Amino acid sequence: MAVAATTRTGARPSWAGRRPSVPPWVGTVPFFGYVAVFLLWPTGIVVYEAFKNPAGRFTLSGITALGNSQVRGFFIGSFKLSLISSLIGAVLGAILAYAVASGNPDGVIRRLYLCVSGVLAQFGGVTLAFAFLVLIGPVGLLFHAGWYFSFPWGITVIYAYFQIPLMVLVFLPAIDGLKVQWREASENLGSSAWQYWRYVGGPLLLPAFLGALLLLFANALSAYATIQAWEDAIPYTVPQQIYTSMSSEVGLANINYADALALGMVVLVAIVMTGYALLQRRAARWLR
Amino acid sequence: MSALIAAAKKEGTLNVIALPPTWANYGTIISTFEKKYGITINSALPDGSSQQEVDAIKAENGSPKAPDVVDVGLAVALANTSLFAPYEVSTWSDIPAAQKDPSGLWYEDYGGYMAVGYSSKFGTITSLSQLLGPQFKNAVALNGNPTSANAALNGVMMASLAEGGSAGNIAPGVNFFAKLKAAGNFSPVEATGASIKAGTTPVVFDWDYLNLPTYVGVSDWKVFIPQNAVLGGFYAQAINKNAPHPAAARLWEEFLYSQAADGGQNLWLEGGARPVEQAAMTSDGTINTSAAAELPTVTGTPVFLTEAQSTAAAQYLAANWAKAVS
Amino acid sequence: MAAVTSVGETPLAVPARRQAGMQAGRRRRLNLFRYVVFTVFGLFFALPLLAMARFSLEGAKLGTWSLTAWRQITSYTSSEGIPPLISAVEITLELAVITSAVMLVLVVPTMIWIRLRVRWLARAMEFLCLLPLTIPPIVLVVGLGPIYDKIAHLSLSALMLFWVYVILALPYAYRALAAGLSAIDATTLSEAARSLGASWFSVIVRVIVPNMWDAVLNALILTWALVLGEFTVAFFLLYVNLQVELYSISRNTPDAGVIFSTSTASLLFAFVLLLILSYVGRRRRAIRG
Numbered sequence: 001m002a003v004a005a006t007t008r009t010g011a012r013p014s015w016a017g018r019r020p021s022v023p024p025w026v027g028t029v030p031f032f033g034y035v036a037v038f039l040l041w042p043t044g045i046v047v048y049e050a051f052k053n054p055a056g057r058f059t060l061s062g063i064t065a066l067g068n069s070q071v072r073g074f075f076i077g078s079f080k081l082s083l084i085s086s087l088i089g090a091v092l093g094a095i096l097a098y099a100v101a102s103g104n105p106d107g108v109i110r111r112l113y114l115c116v117s118g119v120l121a122q123f124g125g126v127t128l129a130f131a132f133l134v135l136i137g138p139v140g141l142l143f144h145a146g147w148y149f150s151f152p153w154g155i156t157v158i159y160a161y162f163q164i165p166l167m168v169l170v171f172l173p174a175i176d177g178l179k180v181q182w183r184e185a186s187e188n189l190g191s192s193a194w195q196y197w198r199y200v201g202g203p204l205l206l207p208a209f210l211g212a213l214l215l216l217f218a219n220a221l222s223a224y225a226t227i228q229a230w231e232d233a234i235p236y237t238v239p240q241q242i243y244t245s246m247s248s249e250v251g252l253a254n255i256n257y258a259d260a261l262a263l264g265m266v267v268l269v270a271i272v273m274t275g276y277a278l279l280q281r282r283a284a285r286w287l288r
Numbered sequence: 289m290s291a292l293i294a295a296a297k298k299e300g301t302l303n304v305i306a307l308p309p310t311w312a313n314y315g316t317i318i319s320t321f322e323k324k325y326g327i328t329i330n331s332a333l334p335d336g337s338s339q340q341e342v343d344a345i346k347a348e349n350g351s352p353k354a355p356d357v358v359d360v361g362l363a364v365a366l367a368n369t370s371l372f373a374p375y376e377v378s379t380w381s382d383i384p385a386a387q388k389d390p391s392g393l394w395y396e397d398y399g400g401y402m403a404v405g406y407s408s409k410f411g412t413i414t415s416l417s418q419l420l421g422p423q424f425k426n427a428v429a430l431n432g433n434p435t436s437a438n439a440a441l442n443g444v445m446m447a448s449l450a451e452g453g454s455a456g457n458i459a460p461g462v463n464f465f466a467k468l469k470a471a472g473n474f475s476p477v478e479a480t481g482a483s484i485k486a487g488t489t490p491v492v493f494d495w496d497y498l499n500l501p502t503y504v505g506v507s508d509w510k511v512f513i514p515q516n517a518v519l520g521g522f523y524a525q526a527i528n529k530n531a532p533h534p535a536a537a538r539l540w541e542e543f544l545y546s547q548a549a550d551g552g553q554n555l556w557l558e559g560g561a562r563p564v565e566q567a568a569m570t571s572d573g574t575i576n577t578s579a580a581a582e583l584p585t586v587t588g589t590p591v592f593l594t595e596a597q598s599t600a601a602a603q604y605l606a607a608n609w610a611k612a613v614s
Numbered sequence: 615m616a617a618v619t620s621v622g623e624t625p626l627a628v629p630a631r632r633q634a635g636m637q638a639g640r641r642r643r644l645n646l647f648r649y650v651v652f653t654v655f656g657l658f659f660a661l662p663l664l665a666m667a668r669f670s671l672e673g674a675k676l677g678t679w680s681l682t683a684w685r686q687i688t689s690y691t692s693s694e695g696i697p698p699l700i701s702a703v704e705i706t707l708e709l710a711v712i713t714s715a716v717m718l719v720l721v722v723p724t725m726i727w728i729r730l731r732v733r734w735l736a737r738a739m740e741f742l743c744l745l746p747l748t749i750p751p752i753v754l755v756v757g758l759g760p761i762y763d764k765i766a767h768l769s770l771s772a773l774m775l776f777w778v779y780v781i782l783a784l785p786y787a788y789r790a791l792a793a794g795l796s797a798i799d800a801t802t803l804s805e806a807a808r809s810l811g812a813s814w815f816s817v818i819v820r821v822i823v824p825n826m827w828d829a830v831l832n833a834l835i836l837t838w839a840l841v842l843g844e845f846t847v848a849f850f851l852l853y854v855n856l857q858v859e860l861y862s863i864s865r866n867t868p869d870a871g872v873i874f875s876t877s878t879a880s881l882l883f884a885f886v887l888l889l890i891l892s893y894v895g896r897r898r899r900a901i902r903g
Binding site: 132142169 | 832
């Protein structure tokens with residue numbers, strides 16, 4: 001730690017020169033400690049239980065059960081739904097965010113859309129599914145959408161309802177960061193809108209866009225209440241199957257199987273995150 | 289008994305779980321008990337399943353919030369007897385032997401028969417095969433997913449009985465629902481008061497006490513039980529071995545099995561459910577005859593699933609239900 | 615979007631008037647785009663809400679109107695004095711305040727610190743901040759059971775939910791904050807401030823945070839919305855918060871419309887609250903072009 005030059009105005013870094021260097025990562029201990037207790041420990045319990053059977057003995061049967069075709073179908077269904085709904089939510093949300101951002105920064109519309117987005121991003125579950133059911137379901141007020149009960153398109157429309165506002169909320173700061181001068185500068189240099197977005201705006205926004213997309217993906221992956229209210233007689237996704245295994249009243253309850261499924265989901269997200277990290281590195285190379 | 293009441297009042301609180309107020313008149317039962325004994329009832333997780341009730345016992349063990357008593361499906365009760373404390377209510381002898389555990393760990397409380405409730409816009413329905421007709425597009429629903437909800441599994445089993453299957457064979461029932469789905473008449477939505485009121489699920493397979501017009505909220509709701517497909521299901525009471533309020537728990541059971549005019553048995557009857565002590569109460573004259581007369585008529589001998597049969601049915605469903613209806 | 619100028623023309627020779635015309639044209643096209651977007655999305659978001667509101671005003675027979683579903687919210691009381699709805703609202707508001715405070719204090723300095731001094735931890739933090747979303751709440755509750763058992767010995771209050779709410783809010787808040795942090799050049803700002811003699815504390819609190827105030831606001835909005843709308847974890851841990859209470863109210867009556875009046879009421883309430891919040895956090899005008 002270099003000794004900061006003492007200035008007449010005072011304000012030296014508080015522990016410069018007082019003790020041998022404390023490694024900087026110490027500053028992150030509160031955060032990681034908190035997360036360790038309230039997230040990693042419960043996750044660890046879930047993972048641990050995944051390797052046991054209901055009698056409490058250690059077993060790999062929960063994990064090997066993940067390989068059977070029915071379970072694979074659940075994971076594929078979950079992945080499909082999450083991917084499609086997050087892509088749609090991300091693209092549409094980005095468009096909406098751009099529309100909001102290009103207006104008056106202190107204006108009413110922006111404030112309104114921000115708060116509406118905040119409320120709707122967490123809105124889901126029974127009431128959302130039911131509102132759509134009443135609107136475009138079999139006895140729909142608006143019309144009867146024959147595809148309403150189809151998977152994944154029917155449920156994607158419902159998911160879009162909270163994915164888009166979520167995208168607006170997490171992506172808006174990134175669009176705000178695009179300085180107006182850059183746009184003007186690039187126009188002065190004769191570029192068209194397409195060129196601006198292709199060479200300047202797009203690459204600048206890409207990391208934040210990918211990050212938001214990842215969030216939307218994970219959001220859709222773990223969503224349960226909405227899809228269960230949409231329909232629950234046919235299991236399509238992993239959370240539905242987890243819930244069935246946890247709360248079965250007909251003697252099929254198997255918490256360890258549910259934990260194994262949850263472990264599978266964590267692994268899936270880890271894989272997706274690795275792909276995301278590679279994409280980010282690729283995108284960063286564009287910028288530099 | 290008076291010692292029990294005094295001890296319970298001293299505890300002052302009772303933790304119950306998964307008791308929706310509109311299910312079999314539990315709302316009135318809870319408030320009657322509270323008023324009668326001055327004990328506050330904390331009703332947690334009203335929409336929980338039987339499995340969640342025993343999970344709460346295990347997870348909250350030692351906490352003052354743990355459930356004192358549970359009301360669970362028979363399969364769950366039989367699988368978790370190690371969590372219960374034995375207790376025999378004062379009217380123990382009035383409970384039929386086949387409907388209680390000999391050592392007092394669990395005892396059935398109320399039940400009903402699986403029925404089909406429907407909106408009167410369909411006229412009168414007398415047999416399940418009518419449901420395959422074109423006017424029932426997207427109309428027929430179960431109460432949940434049969435691989436997890438007891439009421440839904442019994443719905444499929446009842447269809448199986450009506451289609452020539454037996455208590456040990458649920459395949460005809462699954463085939464019936466596959467036929468419904470192929471005809472476009474099966475609605476995968478869980479039938480709730482809201483979906484019925486909106487007209488989304490005008491035909492519902494559910495226990496008869498959950499198919500009451502008052503429960504469903506639609507005044508012109510009708511109910512029928514198919515001939516010779518009378519499938520009965522009873523729930524069971526049990527006391528948590530490590531209940532935080534043991535005296536209140538036992539007093540609650542006494543109240544539920546009391547045959548007084550404002551006792552649990554008659555209150556359940558008023559909720560459209562058949563109380564377990566019904567036979568004894570009818571001969572004693574303590575039963576509420578007008579409420580009893582409102583129960584739907586049944587033709588045929590009631591069938592009750594044994595534990596082995598319901599496990600076999602569940603396993604068949606786990607392997608075949610998704611394929612049949614997707 | 616921009617008027618398509620032919621790239622071949624020498625742009626530096628564009629006369630000032632022509633430039634104004636270009637910008638006006640672009641502005642007009644932009645406004646058209648905005649109106650179309652707001653209308654289309656507005657319709658998409660409004661219709662289900664209207665359906666819900668219409669349904670909450672439904673009478674006993676389909677097609678009639680009735681206020682009973684709304685009156686049910688206020689008339690539901692337990693045997694105790696204060697209607698449980700008021701205490702549930704109170705608890706949830708307190709939870710929102712505590713959760714957002716803890717979350718900001720925990721996450722914002724750590725993010726900035728990692729960005730400035732400990733870059734190699736960035737991916738780890740990102741993964742940890744995404745993890746809560748990968749585990750469905752119903753499974754997380756299984757893992758949280760033993761921990762909350764210990765907490766229940768310290769305090770039975772529903773306010774103890776904040777420990778897990780911070781974790782639940784992490785993914786959303788982190789993403790909003792990260793978007794804001796990446797939009798500013800934190801390294802340069804901090805170097806400038808340090809060379810003027812500022813302590814790290816000052817750098818974080820007085821230099822960087824004000825420049826990402828929008829992101830902080832968005833993170834706050836997301837956290838508040840989460841706490842106001844959270845149901846599953848509170849429900850399965852057997853606590854009573856606003857959504858659990860509304861759910862109880864809706865189950866306490868055979869009138870199915872009540873679940874819609876309670877939902878609509880809770881949405882309106884959350885919206886008004888967030889609106890107030892957004893005025894409280896008036897952003898300082900950062901230097902814009």
